[in-house]
Amino acid sequence: MSEKASTQEKIIESATELFLEKGFHRTSVREIASRAKINISLMNYYFRSKEMLFETIINLLIGDPSSSLKTILDSDLELNEKIKQYICRYIDMLISNPLLVSFVLAVLNHSPDKITKLKVTDSLYTTEKFANQLNAESSKGNIRKTDPEQFYLNMLSLIAFPFAIKSLINEKNAYNGIEFSKFIELRKEIIYNTLISSLKP
C-alpha cells in the first residue's frame, strides 16, 4: 500500500489480491483494472495479456522459494536428509501460496502449448542430479531398485495434490484455513516416512 505506487505496481497489487482470492478464470481484467483504478488497456500495455500478467505474479510469489527448491535437489546432501528438506521446504512454500497448485494446473489445461513458458514448471520438474543420486544409491544396494522418474512423481504427488483438492478436504472435514494448514503440516513427516519406507531394500 505505498503512497506513490506506479501503474504497474497498482495492477500487480490488485491482480494478486484477486487471483489469490478467486483464482485465474473467475478474475476478469476489467475487475483488476477497476480495483487498481486504471484504464483497462493499461493491463495490455504493461503486460501483454492476462496470462502473462498471471505468470509475472506467480514468478514474483514463488521466485525465490522455487529456486531454493532446485538448490536442495541439486545439493550434495545425503539422500534421506535431502528428501526431508525438500518436502519440508516445498510444503512451507505451498502453505504460503495455497492457490499456486491450482493456478499451475489451470494454466496447464488452459493452454498446454505454453507449458514451457512457465518458470514454475521448470522448478517443478528438474531432477537430473537427484536421479543420478537415486541410481547411485540403488546400484550400491543401499536402497531398493527405483525408477527416479516415478519416485519423484510420487514425491510431487504426495506434496502437491492435497492443495489441488483443498476445498474438497476443507468441506469434508469442516476445516477452516488454519486447520487445513495443521493437517498439511502433519503430512511433512507422513510423506517422508512413506517415501523412505518405499526405498528400503
Added chain:
Amino acid sequence: MSEKASTQEKIIESATELFLEKGFHRTSVREIASRAKINISLMNYYFRSKEMLFETIINLLIGDPSSSLKTILDSDLELNEKIKQYICRYIDMLISNPLLVSFVLAVLNHSPDKITKLKVTDSLYTTEKFANQLNAESSKGNIRKTDPEQFYLNMLSLIAFPFAIKSLINEKNAYNGIEFSKFIELRKEIIYNTLISSLKP
C-alpha cells in the same frame, strides 16, 4: 454413429469427442453445435449450461466405474488385496477417461459452491468403512499406526495427480498417449508397494 440420432444424442456425441480431445475450457458451445449440426441454443434447451452438459457426459463416462470403486472400498476384502484392487481399478478408469481429473479440479476451482453437486466427488471421497478397517488392523498391531484420512489422501494423490499434470509428463519425456499409459500402468505396482511398505509396523 446411429442413423436416427436424436438431438440430445447428437449433442452428447459431438461434445464428448471435443471435450476428450481439447478439454473443457478450449471447447466452445458454438463448436459443439456446429459439429452436431444443430442450433446453438438447443444445447441450452436440453442441458441447462455447458457445465451441466459436461457433467452429464462425465457421469455417462464414469458412472459405473465410480460406483464399482466405492464397492471395493466398502467390501470385506483383506486390506492388502483391497488396496491393490482399488489402485488397479481406479487407474484403469482414469486411463479410459484421462481428462476426468483435470475436469474435476477445474470445476473445484471454477465454482467451489457446486462441489457437492458433482457425483464424482462423492465417489472420490467416501472412506468410512475403509477407515474402520485401517483402524482395526492398526489396533491389532498388524500395521503401523496410521491416520486413515492421511492414508487415503496419499493413495488418491499417488493415483490421480499424474493425470493432472499429464501434459507436463508427456512434454518432459516426449511421450505420446500410448507411452503415457504405459508409464501409468507401471505405477499400479509402484503405488501398491509404496503404500504397503508405509503400513509395515
Added chain:
DNA sequence: GTCTATACGGCGATAGAC
C-alpha cells in the same frame, strides 16, 4: 512513454416467435 476512449470479435446464455 503513459494514458484514455472506444471498438472488435468471441463467448455462454436467453426470450420469444414459429
Added chain:
DNA sequence: GTCTATCGCCGTATAGAC
C-alpha cells in the same frame, strides 16, 4: 422442439491525446 435475434460479458487491439 427448433430457430432467430440479441444480451451482457469477456480478453484484446488500436487510434490518438497528453
